[in-house]
Amino acid sequence: MGNCSACCPDQTVIGDIVNDSFCGNFAIPCNSDNVDVNTLWRLGDGFFDAGAQTAATVSVYYDSGCDRAVTINVRKRNNTVESFTVYPSNTRSLTVLNPVDVTIQCRADGGVQNVCRGKYCIDLHYDVLEPQDFG
Numbered sequence: 001m002g003n004c005s006a007c008c009p010d011q012t013v014i015g016d017i018v019n020d021s022f023c024g025n026f027a028i029p030c031n032s033d034n035v036d037v038n039t040l041w042r043l044g045d046g047f048f049d050a051g052a053q054t055a056a057t058v059s060v061y062y063d064s065g066c067d068r069a070v071t072i073n074v075r076k077r078n079n080t081v082e083s084f085t086v087y088p089s090n091t092r093s094l095t096v097l098n099p100v101d102v103t104i105q106c107r108a109d110g111g112v113q114n115v116c117r118g119k120y121c122i123d124l125h126y127d128v129l130e131p132q133d134f135g
Helices: none
Strands: 016-029 037-041 054-064 070-076 081-086 090-097 099-105 115-128
Touching: 016 081, 016 099, 037 115, 054 070, 054 081, 054 099, 070 090, 081 090, 099 115
Parallel strands: none
Antiparallel strands: 016 115, 037 099, 054 090, 054 115, 070 081, 070 099
């Protein structure tokens, strides 16, 4: 078996591991720089303040659009970004620890459509920390 630490939060954190899976469709305008439009998912501010961790697998299917490929960016807690590229009629996935948001970039590259269309799924695992008694 492989190393589970690459896909699951650290088991030493006190609390329960919760799993969420959600999927959706996207239609991103070509060359959009609108963060609200380009963001597929964002973790709430302050999530890591209590020491919680997350892990996620992001899967994207690119159907068609104005670009030869779409770029998926997964920003992590330490503010680094892991990216991957998806070509038309293909699906790619990436698993990361402590993601904070997932965005998609669709750049015009001579295509005939004015949007990039596809589907995404995010499988998220995170700690639900138990309250600590500091009194």
